[in-house]
Amino acid sequence: MSISLLLAGSLCVLPFLVPYHQPPVLSFFPEWLAAALGAAAVLTRVVGRGAPIVAPPSAARWLTAFALFLSVRAATAPLAYPQASLLAVLYVLFAGALVWLGAQLVADFGLERVATVLAAFILAGALANSGAGIIQYYGRPWYLEDVVADLNVLGAYGNIAQRNLYANYLALGQGALLFLWVRSRIRTNYAIAALILLAIGSALSSSRGALLYLLWYAALGVLTARGSAEMRRLGFAACSLAAATLLVQYALPWLNDALQLTRVGEGALDRVRASTGEPERVAIALMALRAFAGAPIAGVGTGEFAGVAFDLGLDPVLAPDFAIWTSSHNLVLQLLAETGAVGAALVLAGVGVWMWQALRSYRSGPQPALWFVVAVVGVELIHSLTEFPLWSAHFLGVAALLMGTSSTVWAARPAISQTIRIGATAICIVMSVALAVLLRDYIRLDSARITGTSTTLASAGQVERDAATMRELAQGLLAPVAETAIAMGVTPDRSDLADKLAIFARVVRYWPANSVVVRQAVFLAFDGQADKARDALARALRTYPAQRAATISILEQALSAEPAAIEPLLAQARSSKP
Secondary structure (H helix, E strand, O other), X not given: XXXXXXXXXXXXXXXXXXXXXXXXXXXXXXXXXXHHHHHHHHHHHHHOOOXXXXXXXXXXXXXXXXXXXXXXXXXXXXXXXXXXXXXXXXXXXXHHHHHHHHHHHHHHHOHHHHHHHHHHHHHHHHHHHHHHHHHHHXXXXXXXXXXXXXXXXXXXXXXXXXXXXXXXXXXXHHHHHHHHHHOOOOOHHHHHHHHHHHHHHHHHHOOOHHHHHHHHHHHHHHHOOOOOHHHHHHHHHHHHHHHHHHXXXXXXXXXXXXXXXXXXXXXXXXXXXXXXXXXXXXXXXHHHHHHHHHOOOOOOOOOOHHHHHHHHHOOHHHOOOOOOOOOOOOHHHHHHHHHHHHHHHHHHHHHHXXXXXXXXHHHHOOOHHHHHHHHHHHHHHXXXXXXXXXXXXXXXXHHHHHHHHOOOOOEOOHHHHHHHHHHHHHHHHHHHHHHHHHHHHHHHHHHHOOOOOOOOOOOHHHHHHHHHHHHHHOOOOOHHHHHHHHHHHOOOOOOOHHHHHHHHHHHHHHOOOHHHHHHHHHHHHHOOOHXXXXXXXXXXXXXXXXHHHHHHHHHHHHHOOOHHHHHHHXXXXXXXXX
16 A cells, blocks of 8 residues: 555656656656556555555546547547547546545545645655756756756746646645645745745746746635634745745846846746737637537547637637647636537536535535645646646646545445456556557657658668658557658658548648648649649638748649649749738
């Protein structure tokens, strides 16, 4: 049992310390490690002896129903990539298993001990990440290149690769710090030093989400002010933490500006003032609602939001700098768009039941451990309304695990207990096999995606082998990523025209970038589908006006293959407004 708790704690820290974040999937290794640790923790507890097995909490049962729904969709719906739905099924089963694990650990050790262990791991990871963010922001020495990620965007992000996720994790560390301090696990002077370190890292991230977490902790502090002496002390500490962190959010960017260590206006407060209104957020929310209106029952399909948004007429503001918004940046809207009312209802029912149970438990017996769980899960739920943390396995795992620790459960009868053991073991086996296949395929994808899809100085033999590898990967779980790489490097000629048309018909529903859509127009023209080619090109020119020069360049490359088919498209592109 202790090993399972240790593995659960490791899930809360180790995936967040991985400094390697490179294409083709920036967060692959942290997410893979989180899933592996989660599966190991569940399997260890299932095969071990100890307290009676508890029945799955309500949230876990709702998530299991959601996984079944996604499985049916993957098997029956005409999706571009059923693999995306299958991966989503694995994510959901992973979350449901960790909800159960959290509840089981509480049955084994009690909420106080479980919360203390998980809080200690979270705080350790947050402090390490805050230190990494400070180092990378002010200048990473060469001897830390293998343990601290390189800084290549404005604002620190530690070893988590995204500023908003970095600020999220530091906020989890702040909640853990408050809990451990109020339970006298950390001395006050050490707690103050840790708070300063976390506040500096949060301020350097320039994430606007950090300000939402401060409001959340301040609100919890106010609501806790009428409890026992210990809870009042915790409430005062939460309000003090929010005030102190807000002060650092204001003062540190000013100090950096004064010392010429950063750009003017980089702080989170400056970004809030500069982004008032933020039309792209409103535009993508409305696009999600339009996608939901077109498929209200079961949604447009997992991973197909971007393609549907493009078909509906994506606003150019949502496709800046050769990028494209592939999500609504809101979990509820994304669920409605991709899984419809059925999928969204299943997930929201699970979250809603957990919230009701946690609130009822807190009102009947408020205690710091439960406060910590509510605070940390609250950070994740708040963030899920503005970004996409719960689509990352390491953040999803932490949230699910802590949700389970505060869920209402009961000991299962012997027959049901055996069924739970068998079901949990089966889930772990399936996840283990999938993780092994994913790791193998990802390593192959990483080594073959350049030489196997584009012109390089590699030998002809290696090019042929890597191209065959990419075609093989296009049949597996990483098919969307593999075929997108193939599409981005395909030669604009008539060879294998039917295969190219089929690939682009799928890729444009997954990643409708300008270069993908324009190449699709070229191949449609080669195939004699002139009207569809002109329509695809018109949508590309309308959605990506800043990439008009790149569009013309692609068409000029294809011109020599069949001038009669491409000349009308080239004239259309040249006559469009830049």
